[in-house]
Amino acid sequence: MRTRLCLSGVGKSFTMHLRGGIRLPVVSHVDFSVGAGECVVLGGPSGAGKSSILKMIYGNYACETGQILVTAEGDEIVNIAEASPRRMLALRRDTIGYVSQFLRVIPRVSAENVVAEPLIAQGATEGEALVKARDLLCRLNVPERLWSLPPATFSGGEQQRVNIARGFIAHYPLLLLDEPTASLDARNRAVVVELVEEKKRNGVAMLGILHDEDVRERIADRIIDVASFKAAA
């Protein structure tokens, strides 16, 4: 199995500058890798550092020590810990996807266009992207009458499903899943499980946080206990 993501010696602490510079160590010596077609789940208690690890991989949090290697297009290996902001934006367009439970609503843009946008950014025509967007919205049981409306007024569950469609529409070699099934009903959880299985078959490497035990059991190939990376205070 080809490695898509490899973390070695990764550490992170937060410094509270407005609180007298108090240092809060979170994780240290984080070492693991994820291969193509594999879904690895980060486990461990609340506050162990699961979200912080995902955010370092997506470049939202700076990584203090170690390296985060991602295999980008053309088999180029990039160290996220040293990537420039411009490089990071390109990686987010083509290489690393992020599916969370929250939709960042873009005013006046219709649900189907919100979903189609990442595929258009990767070079698809608007027509192709809209066909795929509508198919995903249909699979995720978003009523057709909503597709042409901006999602700002949708229910929490409808917005979440629009966001999942947006996260799964494009092909990224690495996909980060941040509680994508939280508060979904059983029918839509089953759709997300199917979407993850399809990504696995397409060789996508996935790293996720999944509190739902049933979903975790169905899609996790491995669980990594983040508590084992606890940093000393």
Ligand SMILES: Nc1ncnc2c1ncn2[C@@H]1O[C@H](COP(=O)(O)OP(=O)(O)OP(=O)(O)O)[C@@H](O)[C@H]1O
């Ligand atoms: N931006 C931040 N500033 C300060 N401290 C932070 C920040 N982000 C996270 N932390 C702290 O880092 C620790 C790990 O948080 P993180 O959200 O990564 O944990 P988690 O394992 O994902 O928890 P949960 O399962 O509850 O979501 C916590 O103690 C949290 O308070």
